[in-house]
Amino acid sequence: MPELPEVEVxxxxxxxxxxxxxxxxxxxxxxxxxxxxxxxxxxxxxxxKIINIKRRSKYLIFYFDQKxxxxxxxxxxxxxxxxxxxxxxxxxxxxxxxxxxxxxNHIIFxxxxxxxxxxxDIRKFGFIKTVNSKKLSxxxxxxxxxxxxxxxxxxLNYFKKRILKRKRKIKDLLMDQKFVSGLGNIYVNEVLxxxxxxxSKNIFKISLHEIKNIIKFTKIVLKKSxxxxxxxxxxxxxxxxxxxxxxxxxxxxNRANQSxxxxxxxxxxxxxxxxxxxxxxxxxxxx
Numbered sequence: 498m499p500e501l502p503e504v505e506v507x508x509x510x511x512x513x514x515x516x517x518x519x520x521x522x523x524x525x526x527x528x529x530x531x532x533x534x535x536x537x538x539x540x541x542x543x544x545x546k547i548i549n550i551k552r553r554s555k556y557l558i559f560y561f562d563q564k565x566x567x568x569x570x571x572x573x574x575x576x577x578x579x580x581x582x583x584x585x586x587x588x589x590x591x592x593x594x595x596x597x598x599x600x601x602n603h604i605i606f607x608x609x610x611x612x613x614x615x616x617x618d619i620r621k622f623g624f625i626k627t628v629n630s631k632k633l634s635x636x637x638x639x640x641x642x643x644x645x646x647x648x649x650x651x652x653l654n655y656f657k658k659r660i661l662k663r664k665r666k667i668k669d670l671l672m673d674q675k676f677v678s679g680l681g682n683i684y685v686n687e688v689l690x691x692x693x694x695x696x697s698k699n700i701f702k703i704s705l706h707e708i709k710n711i712i713k714f715t716k717i718v719l720k721k722s723x724x725x726x727x728x729x730x731x732x733x734x735x736x737x738x739x740x741x742x743x744x745x746x747x748x749x750x751n752r753a754n755q756s757x758x759x760x761x762x763x764x765x766x767x768x769x770x771x772x773x774x775x776x777x778x779x780x781x782x783x784x
Contacts, residue, residue, distance in 0.1 A: 498555075498571075498572070498573050498681060499555065499571055499727075500555065500679065500680065500681035500682075500683055500684055501552075501554070501555060501646070501647075501678075501679030501680065501681075501684070501719060502684070502719055502722035502723045502727045502743070503727040504552050504555050504556075504557065504571065504679075505552055505723050505727075506723065506726055506727045507557065507571070507576075507577065507588050508550050508551065508552045508557055510588040511550045511557070511577060511588055511614075512549070512550050514579050514586070514588070514612075515547055515550075515579065515608060515612065515614055516547055516548075516549065516550065517546065517547065517548075518546070518547055518608040518609055518610060518612060519544065519545065519546045519547070519608065519609045520542045520543055520544065520545050520546075520547070520606050520607070520608060521543065521544075521607045521608060521609055522543055522606075522607040523539050523540050523542055523543055523604070523605070523606055523607070524604070524605040524606075524607065525539060525540075525603075525604055526602060526603050526604070526605070527603040527604075527621070529621070530572075530575075530603060530618060530621045530622075530623055530624050530625065531570075531572060531621065531622055531623060531624040532624050532626070534604075534625070535626070535627065538626075538627040539604070539625070539627060541565060541627065542561065542565065542567065542606070542627070545561040545562060545563060545565065546561060546562040547559060547560070547561060548560045548561055548562055553639055553642065553645075553678070554639075554642050554645070554674060554678035554679045555570065555571075555678075555679055555681075556568060556569065556570050556638065556639065557569040557570075557571075558633070560630075564629060564630045564631065565627055565628075565629065565630070566627065566628045566629070566630050566633060567625065567626070567627055567628070568624075568625070568626045568627075568628045568633075568636065568638065568639075569616075569623070569624070569625050569626075570623050570624050570638070571618075571623045572618060572620065572621070572622030572623030572624070573620050573622045573623075574618055574619040574620045574622065574623075575616065575617070575618040575622070575623030576588065576616075576617050576618070577614060577615065577616060577617075578598075578602075578614075578615040578617055579612060579613070579614060579615070580612065580613035580614075580615060581611065581612050581613075582611065585598075585615075598617060601617045601618060601619045602615050602616070602617050603616055603617065603618055603621070604616040604625060641674075641675050642674055642675065642678040643673070643674060643675050643676045643677045643678045644677060644678065645677075645678060645679060646677050646678070646679055646680060646715045646716065646719060647716055647719055647720070651677055651712060651715070651716075652712065653705075653708060653709060653712060656708050656711075656712060657705075657708065659676060660700040660701070660703065660708075662701065663700055663701060664699055664700075664701060665699065665700050666696065666697050666698065666699060666700070666771060666772075667689065667694055667695075667696060667697075667698050667699070667700050667703060667711075668685055668686075668689065668696035668697070668771050668772075668776060669771065669772055670700055671685045671688070671689075671711070671715075672685055672772070672774070677715075679719075680715070682750075682774050682775070682776075683747075683750050684715075684718055684719060684722070686749050686750045686776060686777050686778070687718050687747065687748060687749065687750055688711060688714050688715050688718050689711070689778065689783060690748045690749045690777075690778065690779065690782070690783060691710070691714040691717070691718065691748070692707060692710040692711045692713075692714050693707075693710065693782055693783055693784065694707050694710070694711065694783055694784075695778060695783040695784055696769075696771060696776050696778050696783070697769070697771060697776075698784075721743065721746070722743040725743040725746070726743070727743060749766050749777040749778055749779065750777050751775075751777065752766045752777060753766055753767065753768035753777060754766065754767075754768075757779040757781065757782060759779070759782055762779065762781055762782055763781075764779050764780055764781035764782070765779075766778070766779055767779075767780055
C-alpha cells in the first residue's frame with residue numbers, strides 16, 4: 498500500500514498534469530470499488546474545473562471551482578493514469594502498464610485539451626467518493642486522523658501527552674493513523690532504525706531523547722523519500738517519467754539476514770512479526 502511519500506508524489510504529479518483542466522465527461526465502468534460507486538454524484542463533476550489536488554494522510558482530495566470535492570484512496574493497487582495523444586503516463590508507484598491494463602480502468606474522466614484521467618485498480622480496494630466541502634472535516638475517513646508527521650503539530654508535547662501511562666509497542670503506536678497519519682510499515686521501520694529504538698519497545702519505557710529522535714527522523718526520512726520520488730517496491734514512474742529511488746536507501750526494510758549498514762556494527766538485520774506485519778531491525782543498534 499502506498500504511504501505518505503508515494504501519495505505525495507502522485508499529488509504533485511497530478512497537479513503538474515491536470516490542474517486547471519475541466520472535466521467534460523465521466524465514464525463509469527464498474528459498479529463497485531471498495532464501496533458502491535454513486536454514479537449520480539460522480540457525474541455531477543462534469544463541467545467542473547480542477548482547482549487543486551491536495552493530500553491528507555494517504556488520501557487525495559480534488560478541489561473544484563464549486564463546493565463539491567473528490568476524495569480518493571488508492572488502496573493496494575489503485576493508480577491514476579493520464580492519457581494524452583494515445584499515450585499513457587503513470588502517476589503512482591504501482592506496477593508497469595500491462596497490455597491488458599485497460600480492463601482494470603474503472604473510472605475515466607474526459608478532460609479538455611485532449612486529456613483523460615483514468616482510475617485503474619486491479620484489486621479494487623481503493624475508492625472514489627464525492628464530498629461536500631463544508632462537511633470535509635467531519636468525513637469519517639478523515640475526522641479521526643492524527644496530525645501530519647511533517648507538520649509542526651507532530652511535536653514533543655503532542656507525543657508526550659499521548660503516551661503517558663500507556664502500554665503499547667512503539668511500532669504499533671507509529672502505525673496508528675489516529676496517533677500520526679500517513680506512516681506505514683516501510684517508513685516506521687526506517688524511522689525506528691535511525692532513532693536507534695527497538696520496534697518492540699514499550700512506549701512507557703521510551704526516553705525523552707528517543708522521542709525527540711523519532712520525531713526528528715520521521716520528518717527527515719519522509720522528506721528524503723519524497724525528494725527521491727518515493728519507494729518503488731515495484732516499478733514506479735510518475736507522469737514525468739521519474740522513477741522512485743528511496744528503496745535503494747533502505748537501512749532495514751526487507752533486508753532480513755543482511756548486514757547492518759551502520760559503520761562498525763557487525764550485526765545482521767532481523768525480521769519479526771509485530772501485529773501481523775513484517776518488522777525489520779538491528780538487534781545491536783536498536784535497543
